Amino acid sequence: MKSWPELEKQYYLGVFKRAPMTLVRGRGTRVWDADGKEYLDFVAGIAVNSLGHCHPVVVKALAAQAQALIHTSNLYYTIPQLRLAELLVKHSCLDKVFFTNSGAEAVEGCLKVARKYGKEKLNGAYEIICAQGAFHGRTMGTLAATGNPKYSEPFQPLPGGFVHVPYGDVDAIKKATSAKSCAVLLEPIQGEGGVNVPRDGYLKEVRRWCDQRGMLLMLDEVQTGIGRTGYLFGYEHDGAEPDVMALAKGLGSGLPIGAFLVKERAAVLVPGDHGSTFAGSPLMCAGSHAALKYIIGRRLPARARDLGKYLMGKLTALREEFPYIVEVRGRGLLVALEFNGELAQRAVSAAWEEGLLVNPVKPTALRFAPPLTVTRRELDSGVQRLRRALQKVAASK
Ligand SMILES: Cc1ncc(COP(=O)(O)O)c(C=O)c1O
Incomplete structure (x- = not known):
């Protein structure tokens, strides 16, 4: 054998x-x-x-939900999805949720929000300012946001509209900003880049700059979110609230689930703009809800x-x-x-x-x-x- x-x-x-x-x-x-x-x-x-x-709390919730309803598509309301969305919104600074099947898909959703926001509210601005050393995923869009030839070289050309500046440097973001810029995308700590912790106050200063320019601050909390860095979300360290946030990894404590969340002003996606067959299924959401409730409650x-x-x-x-x-x-x-x-x-x-x-x-x-x-x-x-x-x-x- x-x-x-x-x-x-x-x-x-x-x-x-x-x-x-x-x-x-x-x-x-x-x-x-x-x-x-x-x-x-x-x-x-x-x-x-x-x-x-x-x-056991995840196993029990999954077993119970698997007996009741595993998958329906998003053509219908399902209760675990709405319960999990409510829990996330109640415990974060964001207002609306879309569930995904992975971290990369969560970040892809953020990129689409930024593009549509730029088109509608910033005269067609489309450029997203990202950080060198970042990691945002392996789809074509998130590879472009990652901007590291180590991951993307064989797959060129990638979608355009991304600029990369040194991580932790607010002046570099300011210099890279132009009439074409619609958003800044950052990790609160760069995980795959080597656990790079920025100085205190960095995110707050970026927040201020985004406010001055009307740009979205988008945080990729796929690795830092759900308690990993000592707060439920990494942005809480600096008290710098994002307009858009990506989650995955710890959200389901082992289940393949991610999410992107938006503040009301960034809730620009409308019917037909986005979707996913599997995402937010009753099974994943029931397991993830049990995990998140436990994480918060304990x-x-x-x-x-x-x-x-x-x-x-x-x-x-x-x-x-x-x-x-x-x-x-x-x-x-x-x-x-x-x-x-x-x-x-x-x-x-x-x-x-x-x-x-x-x-x-x-x-x-x-x-x-x-x-x-x-x-x-x-x-x-x-x-x-x-x-x-x-x-x-x-x-x-
Ligand atoms: C910050 C960050 N964003 C996005 C991703 C991509 O997540 P996934 O592998 O679930 O697509 C990762 C994965 O390591 C990550 O650390």
């Missing part, structure tokens, strides 16, 4: 560089592979499983804030033993550890041996995004496993 990696090679499009384990089961912060080996999971489906693996964003500080303290303490760690940065439970060289993949491989899943967000940096439900004891154990892994890396240097 062929091994799982052999089957993958034969049948699956070879776009993923996979870790050498086949995961079959998960519970909380732990997963098990097909050989029965247990791992502490500090990747959490790339900052997705906010309640860990197979949380105050998990504040928990992430405290535990993030605890984790960063523990990781920073490793610098004494391993001077090749040059920085620990992040907010809440979105944390990176930077090396003074391209050691991330070696550290990740050594961590697998020790039973810890982390991921190399850059060749020089590890990312930690454990579930918001992770315990102190699990963080201690994860850091101990990492320590043993780094000892191996140090020994092989």
Whole structure:
């Protein structure tokens, strides 16, 4: 019989560089592979499983909804969709929601809002100012917004109308603004770019500039949203409210669901402008509603804030033993550890041996995004496993 990696090679499009384990089961912060080996999971489906693996509230809501109604299309009203939209609006600064099936689709929706807003309210302005080092997804529009040839080079030409400026630099946004500009699109923290945290006040200053120019401020909170950085939404750190916001990842605690939300003044899409067959299905919305209600009710964003500080303290303490760690940065439970060289993949491989899943967000940096439900004891154990892994890396240097 062929091994799982052999089957993958034969049948699956070879776009993923996979870790050498086949995961079959998960519970909380732990997963098990097909050989029965247990791992502490500090990747959490790339900052997705906010309640860990197979949380009972999500499983129960999914099972109940699966018995009642799984899919209808958006030709009809369905109750879980409306309940989830209400919950999101009540707990955010935005007014209207559209559900999607992924993060990229959520950002695509934002791009369409910006284009239509520019056409209707800014004399046909269409250009969107984005940041260098951003990541917004893999569709043609979001690749253009991402603006990184590493992801987009083979797929040129991409849609036009995007300009890229250094992240964290308000003057650069001001200089890039012209009569053609309709919106600024930013991540509150650049996740895939390496967990790049901007200085305090950055988003607030961008907000002010957008107000002066009548442009939309659009925040891609696909990675930072739903409690990950210590507040329900990343924009709360600076108190800079977006006009448009994209969500996904943590929203369904493992379910494929995203959303874009708009303030009333940016609610420009009308019947016929947008749609999706699967998006906002009763099944995904019921599971996501249960997850979000739990996250809000149990105050998990504040928990992430405290535990993030605890984790960063523990990781920073490793610098004494391993001077090749040059920085620990992040907010809440979105944390990176930077090396003074391209050691991330070696550290990740050594961590697998020790039973810890982390991921190399850059060749020089590890990312930690454990579930918001992770315990102190699990963080201690994860850091101990990492320590043993780094000892191996140090020994092989
Ligand atoms: C900030 C941000 N936006 C968009 C995306 C794309 O999301 P998805 O992979 O669900 O399409 C990601 C994925 O990593 C992301 O981090």
